[in-house]
Amino acid sequence: MKDDIPPLRMTVEAGKLTPADAFSAERLESYRHGTTMFVQPITDPQSKKRRKFWAILGLVIRNCNTPWRTVKDAANAIKRTFGLMDDGGTTGNVRIMYPRSLNDLSEPEFEEFYEDAMLLLQRITGVDPETLAKESPGSDAPLLQPDEGSGDRKPSTASDAAAxxxxxxxxxxxxxRLATDKHLTPPEKRSALATVEGDWLHELPDKAAFVKACSETTARVIEGELKAQAAKRYLSALASKPEENGDEAGES
Structure with missing residues (x-):
C-alpha cells in the first residue's frame, strides 16, 4: 500500500536544502544527525488542498476529542467510512480490506472526498475544521504524531509494562467515546469500531484479548444492550487484573 503521508518539502538554498514547512522540519529532526539520505528532486506532487487535508487532520488530532490517536488512524477511519478500501483477499474465511492511498484519487475524486471528510470531522468533533485551520495560521502540513513518518508502532515489550x-x-x-458520540449514527459507529479495534491491537499486540473485550463491550453499548457507565466499570476492572490474568475477558 502506498504511503499517504506527504513527502518532505525542501527549499533549495546555496548548496543545501532546508525544510519548507514545520512538518518537514520535524520529520527531518527524527533522523540521526549525519545520516546519509538519497534524494530524488521532483516538483511538489501534492495539490494545496491535499496538503491542507493532512494539516487539518493534524490540527483535529491535537485540538479536538476524537476516537483516533494519530493522523494516520484518522485518515484510515475516514477512508473506511467512505468505502475507499482495497480488497486484500481472505484469511481464514475472513475478508481483509486495506485503506486505499489518497494518491490514487484523481483531483475531482479527491475534491469530493475532501468535502465529505470535512463534514464528517465536523460531525465527530462539533468543530468546523476549516475554521480551525484558519485560526491556526502557518500550518501547511500536520506535525508528526509519534508514529507518523517512521513506520509502524513499536511492539510492546517487557520494558513497556509500566505504561x-x-x-x-x-x-x-x-x-x-466512540460508542457515546452523539454526532455519529449507529452504522457509522459500527464501521469506525473495526478501525479503532485494529489500531489498539497494533498498540497493544500482547493484550489482544483485552482489546477484543473492549470492542465487544463497545458494540453492546452501541446496540443499546449496555450502559456506558456499566461498560466502563467492567472494562476498568478487567484492565486492573494482574498481568497473568489481564487478558482473560469474562462476561459483563
Missing part, C-alpha cells in the same frame, strides 16, 4: 495500565485506560476511553 500498560495507562494505555489500557486510554483504550477504554477511546472505545467508549
Amino acid at each position: 500498560a495500565p495507562d494505555l489500557k485506560a486510554e483504550a477504554i476511553d477511546k472505545f467508549l
Whole structure:
C-alpha cells in the first residue's frame, strides 16, 4: 500500500536544502544527525488542498476529542467510512480490506472526498475544521504524531509494562467515546469500531484479548444492550487484573 503521508518539502538554498514547512522540519529532526539520505528532486506532487487535508487532520488530532490517536488512524477511519478500501483477499474465511492511498484519487475524486471528510470531522468533533485551520495560521502540513513518518508502532515489550495500565485506560476511553458520540449514527459507529479495534491491537499486540473485550463491550453499548457507565466499570476492572490474568475477558 502506498504511503499517504506527504513527502518532505525542501527549499533549495546555496548548496543545501532546508525544510519548507514545520512538518518537514520535524520529520527531518527524527533522523540521526549525519545520516546519509538519497534524494530524488521532483516538483511538489501534492495539490494545496491535499496538503491542507493532512494539516487539518493534524490540527483535529491535537485540538479536538476524537476516537483516533494519530493522523494516520484518522485518515484510515475516514477512508473506511467512505468505502475507499482495497480488497486484500481472505484469511481464514475472513475478508481483509486495506485503506486505499489518497494518491490514487484523481483531483475531482479527491475534491469530493475532501468535502465529505470535512463534514464528517465536523460531525465527530462539533468543530468546523476549516475554521480551525484558519485560526491556526502557518500550518501547511500536520506535525508528526509519534508514529507518523517512521513506520509502524513499536511492539510492546517487557520494558513497556509500566505504561500498560495507562494505555489500557486510554483504550477504554477511546472505545467508549466512540460508542457515546452523539454526532455519529449507529452504522457509522459500527464501521469506525473495526478501525479503532485494529489500531489498539497494533498498540497493544500482547493484550489482544483485552482489546477484543473492549470492542465487544463497545458494540453492546452501541446496540443499546449496555450502559456506558456499566461498560466502563467492567472494562476498568478487567484492565486492573494482574498481568497473568489481564487478558482473560469474562462476561459483563
